[in-house]
Amino acid sequence: MTRRPPSVADLERHVEQLGSLVDTAGLITDPAQMAAYERDWMGKFQGRAFAVLRPRDTAAVSRLLSYLNTHRLAVVPQAGNTGLVGGSVPDAAGAFVLSVERMTRIREVDTVGASITMDAGVVLETAQAAAREAGLMLALDLGSKGSCRIGGNISTNAGGLKVLRYGHIRDQVLGLEVVLADGTVLDGLTTLRKNNTGYDLKQVFIGAEGTLGVVTAASLKLHPAEAGRAVAMVAVDRFEDVTRVLGAVRSTFPGRLNSVELIGADAVTLVATALDGARSPFADTHTYAVLIEVGSDDAAAAAERERLETVIGRLIEDEHVADAIIAQSEAQAEALWLLREGVPEAVGRTAPVHKYDLTFAVGDIGHFIADCDLALARVARGLRPIYFGHVADGNVHVNVMAPQGMSAEGYRALQAPIDEAVFDLVGQYRGSISAEHGIGQVKRAYLDRNRSAAEIRTMQMLKAVLDPHGILNPGRLLP
Secondary structure, eight states: OOOOOOOHHHHHHHHHHHHTTSOGGGEEOOHHHHHHHHBOTTSOOBOOEEEEEOOSSHHHHHHHHHHHHHTTOOEEEESSOOOSSSOSSOOTTOEEEEEOTTOOOEEEEETTTTEEEEETTOBHHHHHHHHHHTTEEOOOOOTTTTTOBHHHHHHTTOOOTTHHHHOOGGGTEEEEEEEOTTSOEEEEOOOOSOOOSSOOTHHHHTTSTTSSOEEEEEEEEOEEOOOEEEEEEEEESSHHHHHHHHHHHHHHSTTTEEEEEEEEHHHHHHHHHHSTTOOOSOSSOOSEEEEEEEEESSTTOHHHHHHHHHHHHHHHHTTSOSEEEEOSSHHHHHHHHHHHHTHHHHHHHHSOEEEEEEEOOGGGHHHHHHHHHHHHHHHOTTOEEEEEEEGGGTEEEEEEEOOTTOOHHHHHTTHHHHHHHHHHHHHHTTOBSBSSSOOTTTSGGGGGGTSOHHHHHHHHHHHHHHOTTOOBSTTSSOO
């Protein structure tokens, strides 16, 4: 359905009325100030905001959505605007942006029930600190934790670095407060661990990318704080050996394995070259580095480090591991993690990039990487794929860098054929086109690669019920 922007006169009237529903700081109309809300952080998506609405509480969100729905005005919910698929910025047709960035209240940290209840605009790192101060841990952990916000994490069903042990955010959410398109406040902000009373409505909004309602608050599980961690990195030359490493550490550390991360050789080299303080711990180049983290109740993590040393020693004896390093201090652990967490920054500093967030059966990942190299070589000469990700749950991030010297504008013309090549392979391997980043604008046309016609129809029917006028994040997720 084609959206028509309101006339200049109507728009002025709507902006004035919406401004009356929030406080003075709740409305931005200055083009210079709106620019940051109209563009994604990578600079790949640029749209038009009629105005930026910045409510301070749920009641204000309700008033705003009620007005927007009555007048059939499109609105894009926005949290930290750190997404990678263009799901949180308006398009060229224009929309109002509803930012939850001023909704930053931590409502409760329950140390007895082990939960945290907070507004949707709370920055993830702030929530982690609040949990830590209470002697507990919020398990969600992302590279963008200093800027992403809880509402956006929930709306994209964020994964992160500890999915292996604690699951996606879907597994962490106890309750949600959501404002529907017509302004109705759906108050499901419970901290109950058991509540078998009909449909679990919160799950409808997790991962819905703001297309069904605006998340305004959430209650999340907290966990016992980890006193320490044992961290190691091993070098391997065949993907079959990656699976051997994974199997060995899984069986050795049941319930305590936080992360098993894959970093391709080109990714290690790129980070070591582009980022200050980063360097490979290995004298020789190997096909993959595998980063392992085990949580510990002991600050020194001595027992876990000893077990890790033992299992890695066996893998070296059996010739599944070519080289290894076990961090002996927190500083060494951070240095190893920099080689993994620094990949996106290093890529961004080096060349224009197209990013893919894929899932496969773990055993298929090595074959996919080999086939992807060949497929990309057929698309254009000089494409430089960088592979890394959460190998234990089958999640591979593929960052395809532009050929040397190609401009960002020139590289945009290659996005469609690269998309086709990558997503065709995903289909062949029966994988997923989105492991944790969502669909947004980028993957909307490819949703049928993963979802059947019946599933997409069912999602569209749900959208029609909850947002009959289609005002919430139009042009995202659903075809």
